[in-house]
Structure formats: C-alpha cells, structure tokens
Amino acid sequence: MRIVLVADDRILRDGLRALLGRDSTTEVIGEATCGPEAVERVAEHRPDVVLADVGSWTSANVEMIRQIAEAHRDTRIVILSPFRNQAFVAAAFRAGTHGYVVKRNGFDEVLRAIEAVRAGSTYLCPRVRELILPDYTHAHGAARKPADACLTEREAGVLQLLAEGQTSKEIALMLNVSSKTIDACRRQLMKKLEVNSVAGLVKRALAMGITTLAS
Template identity: 35%
Template sequence: MTRVMIVDDHSIVREGIRILLEKFPDIMVVADADNGRAALDVAAKAAPGVVVMDTSMPGMNGIEATQRLSVECPSARVLILSMHKDKRFVAQAFRAGARGYLLKDCTSAELVHAVRSVAAGEIYVCSGIIGVVIDDYIKRIPDSLHQGEAALTPREREVLQLIAEGNNAKNIAFLLKINVKTVDTHRQQIMKKLKLHSVAELTKFAIREGFTSLDN
C-alpha cells in the first residue's frame, strides 16, 4: 500500500487529487497540507511514502519543503506536481531531492503512474520536461542560478521568501519563532550575499528564481 500526502495551497486541487488517487486500492491518501511548512509537521506524523508537492506556495515553497523533507523525513519520496516547466524550477526540484516531476496538465492516468513509479524507487520525469532534464543534467549545461543564492543558508532562504511575500520583520519572527533582531540580521546577510540593496530588489530576485510567485 502506497501512503500518499498531498501538498498544494488550493483546497480544490488537494481534494481532486485525493478523489482520483483513492479510486485505486493500492494507494491511500493519509494526509494533506496547504503549504511547505505545514507539510513538514504533517509528514512527521503521517509517515507518507510519496508526497505529491506543488512548487509555488506561500510561507514555504515546494522546493524548500522538498529539501527539508529529504533530511527530516528521508523515507518520503517527493513527486513535484507543478505548472512550471522552466528549467530553473525543474533543476531546483531535483537538486532539492525530488524523485519525480510532473506538470499539472497531465492526465489522471499519468499521475497515478508517476505516484507508483516514485513509490517503487524510480525517478519519474514527464514527457513535457524531459528535454529540460536532458539539457541540464546529461549535457551538463552550466548552472544558471545566481552564485549568491547558492550560498544562502536554509534559514536565509526561508526569510527571503517571507520578505518577498510582504511579511515584515515582526511577522517573520513570529512565523519562524525567532526574534526580530535575528530577522534583521538574516535580511542584512541575504542582501550582502546577493549584492542587493532594497526589499524591492529582494522581491524581484525571489520571484525570478522561483522562491515565490506573483500568484501567491
């Protein structure tokens, strides 16, 4: 029996995937969450074998959540289900530890096949992005990510996303359970590493590099 958790910030999407997957006797949906941060807490209790994960979500995006899950819940294999086919998103997902990547315009049959494949320990890549994966990994096209972004710590990436989503220092401190002074220190370090000088520049960078999106 494959235990599945669904992570997406749209309840109708979570419900639709649940209804679809639960038609199959070898798949059980054991939990869901509406953002990456909640997914970390839920996964620790639900012990899913496969996590169907969106990429663009408020609070903590799917890429960050995937990276954290690979450390905190290594038995959970992440299948990214996203509308993004850009190389940046695909490459970040697999570097974060994802075991599969599927576009949201896939058929229901392909989603079920992808879940089963990932549960079996296979890497699943949908046909819509296979060219992207080949370019980025087999042909070894140089990484296009900003060098400073690669140097950010996991905490700094969390703070960057929350800043870009319009949270002030007090809100970020509450969400991350740290003090405001620590948030300010993280912000200063992020700006120094990225060589950026304003919240507006940080926001543009975060959107461009896939930390958050204008849709959130």
C-alpha cells in the same frame, strides 16, 4: 501506498483525493496547505509519498522539500508544477524531489510518477523529458556545424546541461540514469569535441549554438 497531499488550492486537493481514492493501491492519509504544515503532516503520518503542488519556487517551497527529504529518507516526493523551465526542474531535484510532473498532463501520469518513485526510481514526465533532451536534429537542422552533427541526441542534451552548470549527479537524476552513465557520456563528448575539460565543453557548446547560457 500512503500519501500526503500538499496544495493551497482546496479544489485541487479535493480532486486529487477523489482520483487517488479510486485506485485501490493508494490512500490519502494527510493533507497540508503550506510548507510548514506539510513538514508537520509528514512527521506525523510518515507517508510513502508526498504529492505536492508547487506553483512557485519560493524559499518556503525549497525548505519544505529539503526538510522532508533530509528527515524522512524513506518518503518519496513528487512535485506537480505548471512550469517546464530547466532551472526550475533542476532546483526541484537539488532540493530532494524524486518525481516531477507538469500539470498539463493527465492523472494517469501522476499515478505513473507515484508508482515509479515508490519503486525507488526518479521520474520525469514526458513533457519535461522533451525539454531536457530536445530533438536537436529538428531544432538545428541544416544549421548544425559538422562537429555538432556527430553528436547523438542524448550527447547533445547532456552537453547543453553541462554547459548550463548542471553536475553529473543532477543530470543523472533528471534523465533517470546513473552518474557513471553521465560521466561516460561526458568523456565521450570530450573525445568527440577534442577538448579536455568541462570548460572546453562549455566553449564548444556556445560555439555550436547548443546553449547561449553558461554558468
């Protein structure tokens, strides 16, 4: 597959190019150091995948991802970032990202992300999946309230994300499932927690201590 690299760090670009060159299925066909240049390179080369190092969530980075995602729907975007912040990850997917890899991972994880997004899937590296769906059993332990204890790990994770303002579509992208799956989970949460609205779920999540942030 054909790849455009985006990174302002030349050592990082050189390293990624060398590593990708060892894989017979990948070919680096262009490089860019900034957002505007990346948009130009993608328009010029029409790559299968854009692999972009994003060290900060600036308006320029947001605009780069949005422009590429909107103008080149067949091009998939994988973000490399040092951050595991939920809001940062959600913003990346809202802008049009298809894969997200924390830079503390090895190169094999980058290849897995590239292969997954090229096949049409979204991808979150394990370090981010752990963040999105934390192990509430260990995190809360005996401090859990009875209503919280009846939730599965996935239900607790989805409840936290809903309470923090994420939409069903955004959560589905993060967890690599369909929006219908998240909608079904939300309905099950409402049934278990005996509420009839997302606002009710937010209040229950706050009461349970699953989140301290509601938008």
